[in-house]
Every structure is written in C-alpha cells, then in structure tokens.
Amino acid sequence: MGNLFNSKLFMIVVALVIIIGVTLFFVYDYKNDGPVLSRPNDHNEQKGKHSKKRNGKTEIWLAVIPVIILLVLFGTRMALSHASAPDTxxxxxxxxxxxxxxxxxxxxxxxxxxxxxxxxxxxxxxxxxxxxxxxxxxxxxxxxxxxxxxxxxxxxxxxxxxxxxxxxxxxxxxxxxxxxxxxxxxxxxxxxxxxxxxxxxxxxxxxxxSHTKKNSNKNLKLNRAKAQNATYSSGLGY
Structure with missing residues (x-):
C-alpha cells in the first residue's frame, strides 16, 4: 500500500482516474445525445423528459465519482504521510x-x-x-x-x-x-x-x-540535651 502512494506511481494513478473518468463521461454523453455532445438527429426532439432526466443523473454521477476517488486518494496519501514509521x-x-x-x-x-x-x-x-x-x-x-x-x-x-x-x-x-x-x-x-x-x-x-519525623525530632532533642550537658559540664570546670 505504501508503494502506491509514492510520487511517481501516485501521479500515474491520478492521471488514469482522470482520463478514464473524462472518457466515460463524454462517451456516455455522446451516445445519449447530450447535453454536452448532443447530436442533431430526428430522434432528439422525440426523447421523453423521463429519459433526459435519467441521463442527466447518470452524467452527474459519472462526473462526481472520479472526483470522489481523487479525494480519497489524496486524503489517504496525506494521512499516510503523517503516520509514524514501524520502527518508531x-x-x-x-x-x-x-x-x-x-x-x-x-x-x-x-x-x-x-x-x-x-x-x-x-x-x-x-x-x-x-x-x-x-x-x-x-x-x-x-x-x-x-x-x-x-x-x-x-x-x-x-x-x-x-x-x-x-x-x-x-x-x-x-x-x-x-x-x-x-x-x-x-x-x-x-x-x-x-x-x-x-x-x-x-x-x-x-x-x-510520621515515623521518620518522630525519630528526627527525637534525635534533635537528644542532640540538644547533649549540647546543654556539655555546656553545663564546661561551666563546672569538668
């Protein structure tokens, strides 16, 4: 699938879709007498409204379908270009x-x-x-x-x-x-x-x-007590 969307092959596919779409549209239009490539003949004026309406709908679809295909192709290509590589x-x-x-x-x-x-x-x-x-x-x-x-x-x-x-x-x-x-x-x-x-x-x-804090406070009190005892002892001349 990834090879389909490389630049060369992708452009070939796009060109084929356009060529086939345009060809089908004008061939159908010509064979059904218009409205784009209408042929003057004795039967044109005798064609019923229902037949003209049906042909018109068909031609609209023949014009729309290639556009949809192109949009899908370009959309898929854009989505794949933002996709991460398999080894990401x-x-x-x-x-x-x-x-x-x-x-x-x-x-x-x-x-x-x-x-x-x-x-x-x-x-x-x-x-x-x-x-x-x-x-x-x-x-x-x-x-x-x-x-x-x-x-x-x-x-x-x-x-x-x-x-x-x-x-x-x-x-x-x-x-x-x-x-x-x-x-x-x-x-x-x-x-x-x-x-x-x-x-x-x-x-x-x-x-x-809380246990660590208690031990820390206990050690702090002991250190203060030792410091006070040392000061008291030095004052007595020991």
Whole structure:
C-alpha cells in the first residue's frame, strides 16, 4: 500500500482516474445525445423528459465519482504521510522508579540540583535541571541519567539533605505488533541503550513519614540535651 502512494506511481494513478473518468463521461454523453455532445438527429426532439432526466443523473454521477476517488486518494496519501514509521520508539505511559538519592547541593541561579545515589557519589552527582531538555532516540551522545528534569514546584521545595526519587518512562516500540514488521536491530539497540542509561528521569521529593519525623525530632532533642550537658559540664570546670 505504501508503494502506491509514492510520487511517481501516485501521479500515474491520478492521471488514469482522470482520463478514464473524462472518457466515460463524454462517451456516455455522446451516445445519449447530450447535453454536452448532443447530436442533431430526428430522434432528439422525440426523447421523453423521463429519459433526459435519467441521463442527466447518470452524467452527474459519472462526473462526481472520479472526483470522489481523487479525494480519497489524496486524503489517504496525506494521512499516510503523517503516520509514524514501524520502527518508531516512544516513552511508555508506565512510570518506573530507577533510583533514590539525596540532594547534595542546590543552585538557585541555574535551577539545578545535585543528587547522589548508590551508583553516583559526591564526586559525580546526578545533575537535574528545571525543565531540562529531554534526550531523544536521535541524540548522538547518550550518558547515564541524561535529561534528568525537575519541576519548578519540586525545585522550590528542595533543600540540601532531602531524599528524592527519580522516575522514568521506559522507551518502547510505538506499535505493539512491531514483530510483524520485522526486527530492526539498530532501533532495538537504541531502546536498550536509552533504558539502560535511565534517561529523562523526573526528580520527586520523598516526603518523610510520621515515623521518620518522630525519630528526627527525637534525635534533635537528644542532640540538644547533649549540647546543654556539655555546656553545663564546661561551666563546672569538668
């Protein structure tokens, strides 16, 4: 079907439809004495109104049908030109958590945050940016956690020491029946590489639960008590 709508073959089909349509119209018109190619003869004036009306309807259809066929051809060609290729790769709708970490620095002037995880330490943190430019399958150089983004709302809520998670939408084939179109090794490699690199992640702050908050408050009170005891002891000269 795709070959039918390439430029050369398509123009040939269009020309054939026009030629056949015009030929049928004028042949029918000539054989039925008009109205376009009417032949003067003794029988023209004797033709009944019913016969003329019927011939007129037929000629209208002979003129309309080729136009409809042409509209269908051009419409189908336009629709196919906007259709995605069988090997198209897209982010899935499924969200997947790929990492958890801690904010180690926040740069308010550039809208960036540094995040450390199990596989990215202080010397090489993940850098997330507000409304970061996403990585695409055509990006020439793909690095780990490239395109990691954070919303402006999340960015404003973060401080150093906050725990965060990074979610991604893994890449997949656009068409679920991709196997029917054949295997594309290059596209398969790109999908594997993008998902392995965990690109285009979204940073989300992990809210502390009530148990964590209680422990945090308890530790804060203990630290304050220790500080007060140390001050009291130093005042007594111990």
């Amino acid at each position: 790769i897209v982010p899935s709708k499924t969200e997947k958590k790929v990492a958890t970490g801690k904010v180690v620095w926040v740069n308010n002037s550039t809208g960036k945050v540094g995040i450390t995880t199990k596989d990215r330490k202080d010397d090489n943190p993940i850098v997330a940016r507000v409304n970061n430019i996403p990585v695409t399958p055509d990006t020439p150089l793909i690095s780990s956690y490239a395109g990691t983004s954070i919303s402006n709302k999340q960015f404003l809520s973060l401080t150093v020491g906050d725990n965060v998670k990074i979610n991604v939408h893994p890449y997949e084939w656009l068409y679920k029946n991709h196997d029917e179109y054949g295997n594309d090794e290059h596209a398969s490699h790109v999908i594997s590489m993008l998902n392995q690199a965990k690109v285009n992640g979204e940073v989300i702050k992990i809210k502390a639960d």
